[in-house]
Amino acid sequence: MSLLRIDKLRKAHGARVLFDLDAFALDAGRAYVLTGINGAGKSTLLRVLAGLEAGDASGVAWQGQATAWSPYPPALRAAIVYVHQHPVMFASSVAANIGYGLRARGVPRAQAAQAVAQAMAWAGVEHLRGSDPARLSGGEVQRVALARAWVLRPSLLLLDEPTANLDGAAREQVISLIPALTAAGGTVVMACHDRDLIGMPGVQRLKLRDGKLETK
Numbered sequence: 001m002s003l004l005r006i007d008k009l010r011k012a013h014g015a016r017v018l019f020d021l022d023a024f025a026l027d028a029g030r031a032y033v034l035t036g037i038n039g040a041g042k043s044t045l046l047r048v049l050a051g052l053e054a055g056d057a058s059g060v061a062w063q064g065q066a067t068a069w070s071p072y073p074p075a076l077r078a079a080i081v082y083v084h085q086h087p088v089m090f091a092s093s094v095a096a097n098i099g100y101g102l103r104a105r106g107v108p109r110a111q112a113a114q115a116v117a118q119a120m121a122w123a124g125v126e127h128l129r130g131s132d133p134a135r136l137s138g139g140e141v142q143r144v145a146l147a148r149a150w151v152l153r154p155s156l157l158l159l160d161e162p163t164a165n166l167d168g169a170a171r172e173q174v175i176s177l178i179p180a181l182t183a184a185g186g187t188v189v190m191a192c193h194d195r196d197l198i199g200m201p202g203v204q205r206l207k208l209r210d211g212k213l214e215t216k
């Protein structure tokens with residue numbers, strides 16, 4: 001089933017065209033890796049999809065229904081979550097970080113607490129419940145950020161270099177969370193250079209090169 005289709009998706013910085021895609025399409029419940037050399041525009045593409053940066057489009061369909069694109073539709077903002085390469089942690093607590101989006105959406109406190117506990121178990125960060133968010137390691141930050149995104153049950157999760165700067169067990173732990181993201185029917189797009197993520201079974205590969213998208 002089609003999740004998102006964007007015709008003539010284009011982004012330019014002044015005279016420099018970063019990408020100009022005839023059609024950009026994602027299916028529901030699939031994992032994609034987005035590759036390309038440094039500066040190819042991977043992060044920008046994810047940010048445009050998430051409505052964090054403007055981009056031009058001639059026609060957009062979300063779950064098969066035509067939708068506006070500019071201003072960025074609230075339905076897409078609620079369903080699409082972008083996770084930054086270096087996620088910012090609020091100085092409160094790990095649990096409060098994970099529950100932040102739920103509270104912003106007005107989810108009742110008890111229900112949110114239950115969802116946060118579930119997300120902490122899913123991401124394997126229960127032992128960090130009492131930790132100072134400012135003192136988490138890179139791998140811990142990534143897992144808390146994934147839990148913070150997963151708890152919102154996004155239809156489309158955009159991960160910007162989720163394993164960059166991680167190695168050893170931290171990297172493996174983050175990689176092991178990815179298949180579980182699509183198992184529940186969500187779509188994931190990961191911008192990355194990580195060969196293990198790129199080679200993961202069942203993952204559709206997209207390569208941004210010279211402003212065009214190549215599929216493999």
Ligand SMILES: Nc1ncnc2c1ncn2[C@@H]1O[C@H](COP(=O)(O)OP(=O)(O)OP(=O)(O)O)[C@@H](O)[C@H]1O
Pocket residue numbers: 013018036037038039040041042043044045191
């Ligand atoms: N506001 C801006 N004005 C002009 N150029 C910009 C702006 N923002 C980003 N760029 C340029 O757009 C290009 C694409 O950047 P982007 O971060 O999307 O690339 P990337 O493929 O994610 O790279 P990397 O793999 O290094 O993270 C870069 O050359 C960057 O310098």
